[in-house]
Amino acid sequence: MESSGKLSVMGESEVPARQDDESYAEYAYRVLCDELIVLDIKPGEPLNDDLISRRLGVGRTPIREAMKRLESDHLVVAYPRRGTFAAGVDITDLAEISEIRQLLEPAASARAARMASDRTRQELRELAREVRQLLADHLAQRDLMRLDMRVHRSIYRATGSRHLEDVLIRCDNLATRIWSLVLEKLPPVSEHIAQHVELLEYIADGEAEAAADLTAKHVTDFENLIRGVL
Template sequence: MQQVATEPGGEELSLAERAYRAIRDRLVMLEIRPGAPINEDQLGQSLGVGRTPVREALKRLQYERLVTTYPRRGTFATEVNITDLAHISEVRLELEPLAAAQAARRATGTDRTTLTALRRQLESADSGRHDATDLMHLDLQVHRAIYAATHNPYLEDTLVRHDNLATRIWCLFVDRLSDMAGHVEEHGPLIEEIVAGDPGKAAQLARTHVEGFERAIRDAI
């Protein structure tokens, strides 16, 4: 996976932050499989960083429930437990509409440019040019851009963590989902309402999207 080397604004990231984001997304996309042992040396070599940034990243990822450390056994990717879906959805049903509404109120010109560019990418989601991995990466990008547009770091941090956990569940059942492209494309109208500055419609679309996600996963089980 390509490393994220800079912030959208161009600021260079620390080695620890680069390691954290790269390892996080490998865990989220199940490139590191649930239950798999984490080898710090191998991760460091693949990312081109030393052991210290990797260890700092793993500490953060343990807090985010993406890795688990056992005394004398080591660190492992957290198992994906479908029973967590209801708890994750309970949080997202409250906070995703809030984030969409706040993004519609607070999005800057730069935020709107970013979201509009993502909207154009969504338009080709049903053209067959995107495989499942591409679609899930695009889904993550859209969610993270919306959260960033709230300009509330506490809300953004909470939702990124829960969206990451939801995406792991999605990845686990992706082969059984019938209309993945359609689910991702639902973000198009949501982005339009955020860019247009309509918090009420944005919140309503966000809630519908989360409800649809949970329903699709349960139908796939």
């Protein structure tokens, strides 16, 4: 059975609709990736092709394609004759992930500041205004986390480098899984998210050095935030 584009429901859980420009495999990947990142699918939980196929309204072949991609992202682990399971979250990975992000994220922000098109710069300015408005609404912690992910992905895309974007999304996904694991222990993270307003404006204005410096601070602040509750 293929997706109708409407919300599919299993129990009380709703899943987002498939976008018109998404293949079924891309749709399955997007939904499962999000659920794995925010730990709606718990570490170590088995992922059953048939159940997922029925829940998403997508055939098993696209599900298997999505699973292979998720495995390459280190979000699931496949064991012969046992099945596929959500990957564990190892807090000790935080230092290595942060080191990689410290090297690449400032470079990505600087590249975006140099390379972004006029249209992309306008989109980043609009996103900065939206972030400012959303922060005034006192969002819940999980909504703030999703907003952080959205901003990071917008910056990665603005680099114009598919390879850099792919690497950074993978690292950010793993970092956000750690964030999800300790989310309830964290103090309000609105100030951390608020750094994005200035960062987006720096990039939109072509201020590469300022964008890189603020990004480095943002990554360091994130690591310190997590370590503060471990």
